[in-house]
Amino acid sequence: VRAGRLQARAVLEEHLARIDAAEPQVHAFNLVNAEPARAAADAVDATVAAGHDPGPLAGVPVALKDNLCTRGVPTTCSSRILEHWVPPYDATVVQRLAAAGAVAVGKTNLDEFAMGSSTENSAFGPTRNPHDLTRVPGGSSGGSAAAVAAGFAAIGIGSDTGGSIRQPAALCGVVGVKPTYGLVSRYGLIAFASSLDQIGPFASSVADAALLLDVIAGPDPCDSTSLRDAPPSAAARLGEGVDGLRVGVVTELTGAEGIAPDVVARTRECADALAGAGAKVEDVSVPAAVYGLSAYYLIAPAEASSNLSRYDGVRYGFRADGEDITEMYLRTRSAGFGAEVKRRIMLGTYALSAGYYDAYYGKAQQVRTLIIRDFAAAYEQFDVLLAPTAPGTAFALGAKTADPLTMYLNDVCTIPSNLAGHPAMSVPFGGGDDGLPVGVQVLAPALGETVMFQVAAAIEAAAPPLAPPVMAPPGGGR
Amino acid sequence: MTATVTEWETVIGLEVHAELRTATKLFCGCRNQFGEEPNTCVCAVCLGLPGSLPVLNRMAVEYAMRIGTALHCRVQRSIFHRKNYFYPDMPKDYQISQYDLPINVDGWLELPGGRRIGVERAHMEEDTGKTTHVGGGGRIHDAAHSLVDYNRAGVPLVEIVSAPDLRSADEARAYVEELRAILVATGASDGKMEEGSLRVDANVSIRPAGSPDFGTRCEIKNLNSLRSLGRAIDFEAARQARVLEDGGRVVQETRHWDEAAGRTGSMRSKEEAFDYRYFPEPDLVPVEPSDEWIAAAAAAIPALPAARRADVAAAGGGDAGADAVVTVVRLDLDHYAQAVAAAGGDAALAVRRLANEVAADIESIERLTEPAFVRLVAMETDGSLTTAQARTVLKELLAAGGDPDGVAARLGFEAMGADDLAAVVDRVTGEHPAEWERYRAGEDKLTGFFLGHIKTATDGNADLKAASALLRAHRG
Numbered sequence: 001v002r003a004g005r006l007q008a009r010a011v012l013e014e015h016l017a018r019i020d021a022a023e024p025q026v027h028a029f030n031l032v033n034a035e036p037a038r039a040a041a042d043a044v045d046a047t048v049a050a051g052h053d054p055g056p057l058a059g060v061p062v063a064l065k066d067n068l069c070t071r072g073v074p075t076t077c078s079s080r081i082l083e084h085w086v087p088p089y090d091a092t093v094v095q096r097l098a099a100a101g102a103v104a105v106g107k108t109n110l111d112e113f114a115m116g117s118s119t120e121n122s123a124f125g126p127t128r129n130p131h132d133l134t135r136v137p138g139g140s141s142g143g144s145a146a147a148v149a150a151g152f153a154a155i156g157i158g159s160d161t162g163g164s165i166r167q168p169a170a171l172c173g174v175v176g177v178k179p180t181y182g183l184v185s186r187y188g189l190i191a192f193a194s195s196l197d198q199i200g201p202f203a204s205s206v207a208d209a210a211l212l213l214d215v216i217a218g219p220d221p222c223d224s225t226s227l228r229d230a231p232p233s234a235a236a237r238l239g240e241g242v243d244g245l246r247v248g249v250v251t252e253l254t255g256a257e258g259i260a261p262d263v264v265a266r267t268r269e270c271a272d273a274l275a276g277a278g279a280k281v282e283d284v285s286v287p288a289a290v291y292g293l294s295a296y297y298l299i300a301p302a303e304a305s306s307n308l309s310r311y312d313g314v315r316y317g318f319r320a321d322g323e324d325i326t327e328m329y330l331r332t333r334s335a336g337f338g339a340e341v342k343r344r345i346m347l348g349t350y351a352l353s354a355g356y357y358d359a360y361y362g363k364a365q366q367v368r369t370l371i372i373r374d375f376a377a378a379y380e381q382f383d384v385l386l387a388p389t390a391p392g393t394a395f396a397l398g399a400k401t402a403d404p405l406t407m408y409l410n411d412v413c414t415i416p417s418n419l420a421g422h423p424a425m426s427v428p429f430g431g432g433d434d435g436l437p438v439g440v441q442v443l444a445p446a447l448g449e450t451v452m453f454q455v456a457a458a459i460e461a462a463a464p465p466l467a468p469p470v471m472a473p474p475g476g477g478r
Numbered sequence: 479m480t481a482t483v484t485e486w487e488t489v490i491g492l493e494v495h496a497e498l499r500t501a502t503k504l505f506c507g508c509r510n511q512f513g514e515e516p517n518t519c520v521c522a523v524c525l526g527l528p529g530s531l532p533v534l535n536r537m538a539v540e541y542a543m544r545i546g547t548a549l550h551c552r553v554q555r556s557i558f559h560r561k562n563y564f565y566p567d568m569p570k571d572y573q574i575s576q577y578d579l580p581i582n583v584d585g586w587l588e589l590p591g592g593r594r595i596g597v598e599r600a601h602m603e604e605d606t607g608k609t610t611h612v613g614g615g616g617r618i619h620d621a622a623h624s625l626v627d628y629n630r631a632g633v634p635l636v637e638i639v640s641a642p643d644l645r646s647a648d649e650a651r652a653y654v655e656e657l658r659a660i661l662v663a664t665g666a667s668d669g670k671m672e673e674g675s676l677r678v679d680a681n682v683s684i685r686p687a688g689s690p691d692f693g694t695r696c697e698i699k700n701l702n703s704l705r706s707l708g709r710a711i712d713f714e715a716a717r718q719a720r721v722l723e724d725g726g727r728v729v730q731e732t733r734h735w736d737e738a739a740g741r742t743g744s745m746r747s748k749e750e751a752f753d754y755r756y757f758p759e760p761d762l763v764p765v766e767p768s769d770e771w772i773a774a775a776a777a778a779i780p781a782l783p784a785a786r787r788a789d790v791a792a793a794g795g796g797d798a799g800a801d802a803v804v805t806v807v808r809l810d811l812d813h814y815a816q817a818v819a820a821a822g823g824d825a826a827l828a829v830r831r832l833a834n835e836v837a838a839d840i841e842s843i844e845r846l847t848e849p850a851f852v853r854l855v856a857m858e859t860d861g862s863l864t865t866a867q868a869r870t871v872l873k874e875l876l877a878a879g880g881d882p883d884g885v886a887a888r889l890g891f892e893a894m895g896a897d898d899l900a901a902v903v904d905r906v907t908g909e910h911p912a913e914w915e916r917y918r919a920g921e922d923k924l925t926g927f928f929l930g931h932i933k934t935a936t937d938g939n940a941d942l943k944a945a946s947a948l949l950r951a952h953r954g
Binding site for chain 1: 522525526527528529530531532533534560562564566569570571572624626753755756757760761762763
C-alpha cells in the first residue's frame with residue numbers, strides 16, 4: 001500500500017468479505033466497524049495519491065481487543081457492566097496505530113475484563129477457534145488471535161496479564177508477543193491487573209509482529225509506568241540467524257505437570273532446530289518459576305478487585321436501581337459482572353484484607369522478587385530461554401469451564417514473564433497429535449526484544465508446516 | 479478507673495487537610511479552581527474513566543516538600559497507595575494516598591507560646607468530589623437523591639497529622655492558626671477554612687491528669703471553623719468525662735460535629751470502620767526527589783511566621799505584647815511595623831496600632847500605605863497628635879486613604895500650641911483651688927483629676943503627656 005502497488009480500500013474489502021463469510025461461525029468481534037474502516041482506508045489511499053507518506057502500517061487492517069478505549073466506539077471488555085459505554089478518548093496505542101496508517105476493522109471479543117484463558121467468559125458469547133470451530137481460541141485475547149488466524153485482520157492487538165496474548169496465539173497458530181512491562185503505554189487499556197498488564201501484537205508472521213511492536217512501543221507521558229528511554233528495535237536483527245546465541249530450555253516449565261507430551265516434543269524439536277542453526281542450547285533451571293501461578297492468583301485478583309471498584313453504577317455503564325446506595329451498588333455489580341470476574345474480585349478483596357495482606361499479597365510480592373532473581377541468574381548464562389506457551393493444543397468449548405483451577409493451569413508457562421516484567425512471545429511450531437497448532441515460547445530479559453525476535457524468526461523459519469485454518473481462505477494477509 | 483478521679487486532661491491530635499494551590503490537579507491537567515460550575519473541571523483521569531491513568535503533578539510534590547520543610551520534617555522517598563472504599567464522590571472507588579512511606583515525616587510546629595507540637599507526617603493525596611444530598615436531613619442516609627460535583631476530585635491535598643500533643647481547645651486552635659499561617663506563607667495553600675481548602679479532623683481523648691497512658695479516642699469530623707473546632711473539643715472532652723464518671727467506657731468511633739446543636743453524634747464505630755485494603759498504587763512510580771530538588775523547595779520558602787514574629791519583636795515591637803505581634807504577623811502586617819522601625823519610629827506603638835485599629839478593619843488594608851503609617855506613628859510619638867486623635871486619623875486612612883497630615887488638618891487636629899495648652903492648664907487649676915493646693919502639697923494621685931478636666935476642656939485634643947509635664951512644672 002505504501003508503495004502504491006495496492007489500494008488500502010481493496011485490502012480492507014478483502015478482509016471485510018472474509019468477515020462477512022466466516023464471522024458468524026467464529027464470533028471474533030464484539031463490533032465490526034466497517035464504514036469508519038472504509039473511511040480510514042480511503043484516507044490512506046488519498047494520502048498516498050497526494051504523494052505523502054501514509055505510515056509504516058498504511059492500510060493494514062488491525063483488530064483491536066475490546067478493552068482498548070476507542071473514541072466514539074463502544075468499548076465493553078465483553079462485560080454487561082460496560083455494554084453501552086462509549087469512551088471519549090483513544091488509547092495511546094490506538095492513536096499510534098492510526099498515525100501509522102493502520103485501519104481498525106473492529107473490536108474483538110475477550111474473556112470479561114481479560115479474566116480467562118478461553119474467551120468463554122465473555123458476556124456476549126464465546127469465540128471459536130478458526131482451526132476447529134468446536135475448540136476455544138484460548139484467551140483472554142481470543143478474539144484478536146482468531147481474527148488474525150481467520151484472515152479477518154492482518155494484525156491484531158491484545159493485552160497480556162498472565163498469558164492472554166501468547167496462549168491464544170499458540171492455540172490459533174499465530175505469533176503473539178508480550179513486550180517488556182512499560183515498553184507499550186497502557187493509557188486507555190482498561191485495567192485488569194495494572195502491574196502485570198501489557199499490550200502487545202498478534203500477527204501471522206514474526207516480521208509483521210516486529211513491525212507492529214515497533215510502531216506501538218515507546219514512552220508515553222500519560223502512563224507513569226511507561227519506560228522513558230527509546231525502545232529496543234524488534235525488527236533490527238530478524239534475518240541474522242542464531243549462530244552463537246545461547247538458548248536455555250527452562251526445565252521447570254517444559255517438564256511441568258500437565259504439559260502434554262506432543263507439546264513437550266515440539267518444544268524439544270524447536271530447541272534442536274535452533275541448535276542445528278548454530279545456537280548453543282542447554283537445559284536451565286529457574287526454580288521459582290513453579291510458584292508463579294500461585295503468586296499470580298493473589299496479585300492479579302488483588303489489583304483487579306481495586307481496578308474494578310469503579311464499576312458501581314454511579315457515573316457510567318450499567319446500573320441496577322436500588323432503594324439506597326448500598327443496594328444500588330450490590331444489584332449493579334451482581335447483575336453486571338460475570339461469575340469469573342466476581343470470583344476474582346472476592347479472591348483479591350480477601351487477599352488485601354486487614355490481617356491477611358502480609359500472608360497473601362505481601363508473600364506473593366516476595367515470590368515475584370524470587371522469580372526475577374532466578375531469571376536474572378539464568379540470563380547470566382543465556383541470551384534467551386525457551387519453553388512451551390500452553391500446556392496443550394486448543395481444547396473443546398466447555399471442557400474446562402466447570403473447574404477454574406484447570407483453566408488457571410493453562411497459564412503456568414506464561415505467567416512468570418508477567419511477574420518478572422520481562423518480554424516473551426509465542427511462535428507457531430507445527431501441530432499437536434490432533435493436528436492443531438502448537439506454539440513455543442521465547443523468553444528474554446527486560447528490554448531484550450531485539451534478540452527475542454531474532455530467535456523467533458529462526459524458529460519460524462524452521463517450523464514444520466501446518467494445515468491452514470479451516471475458516472481462513474487462501475491468500476490474505478498483506 | 480475509680481469515681482474519685484475528678485481532674486481530667488484532654489489529649490488532642492489533629493489531622494489537617496490542606497488543598498494545594500497548584501494550577502492543575504494532582505494527577506491530570508484539569509484546572510484546580512474553587513467555585514466553578516459543577517463538573518466543568520473534569521477529564522477522563524479525574525473522573526476515573528476506564529483505561530485512564532494518573533500522572534503525578536510535579537508542582538504538588540514541590541509544595542508538599544515546602545510544607546514538610548517548613549514543619550521541620552524529614553523529606554524522603556515516598557510511594558502512593560490505594561485506599562479502597564466505596565463512596566459515590568470518589569470516582570475510582572479508591573483514593574490515591576500515601577500510607578506507610580509518606581513524603582514528609584517526623585517534624586514539629588512551634589506554637590507562638592513556644593511549645594513544640596509533634597508532626598508525625600505530612601503526606602500527599604487526592605481530594606474527593608463533593609456530594610450534595612437533596613431532601614431528608616441532608617445526609618446520605620435519608621436523602622431523596624444526591625448530586626455529585628467532581629470538580630474537586632483529584633485536587634491535591636497534603637494531610638498534616640500531629641502527634642497527640644495538644645492539651646486544650648485553645649491550644650488546638652492556636653495550632654491550626656499557626657499551621658494555617660505557615661501553609662499560606664509557603665505559598666502551598668490558601669488556607670481558607672470557609673471554602674474548605676483547609677479542613678480539620680480532631681482525635682480527642684481524656685485521661686486522669688498526670689496519667690502517662692492515653693484514653694480511648696474519638697475522631698470528630700465536620701469541623702468547618704476554628705470556632706467549631708474549639709466547641710467540639712470542649713463538648714467531646716466533657717462528654718467523655720461524663721461517660722467515665724458514670725462508670726462507662728468510651729467507645730472508639732468517628733463522631734460528627736453538629737454545629738447548630740452544639741454536640742457530637744456517633745457516625746460509625748470501630749467495628750463498622752472500613753477496611754481500606756491499602757496496597758501500593760501500581761499505576762505510579764516512587765517519588766524520589768533529588769537532594770537538589772529538596773534544597774530548591776526549601777530555598778523557595780520565604781520567612782515563616784515564627785521568624786517574622788522574632789524580627790518584629792527584635793525591632794522593638796515585642797514591647798507591645800506577644801499576642802499583638804502574633805496578630806500582626808498572622809495578618810501579614812509586619813512590613814508596616816518593620817517600616818516604622820526602619821524609620822527610627824516606635825515599633826511597639828506601631829504593633830499596637832496594627833493589632834488593634836488596623837486588624838479591626840483588615841479588609842481596607844489596601845488603602846493604608848507604608849509611608850502614611852510611618853508618618854502617623856511619628857505624629858503620635860512627637861505629640862502632634864494625641865492618642866485619641868491618632869486612632870481617629872488611622873481609621874480615616876483605612877476608610878478613605880490619604881496622608882495623615884492632610885487628614886489631621888481636615889479633622890481640625892492641628893497640634894495645640896504650647897501656649898494654648900499652658901492657658902488651659904492655668905484655667906483648670908484656677909477653677910479647682912482646693913485640689914490644686916493638695917496636689918502642690920504632694921498628693922500625686924490628683925494628676926488624673928486634672929488631666930481629666932484638661933481633656934474635657936480641650937475635647938480630647940490636648941497632648942496629655944505635655945499637660946502632665948506642665949502640671950509638674952507649675953506646682954513648682
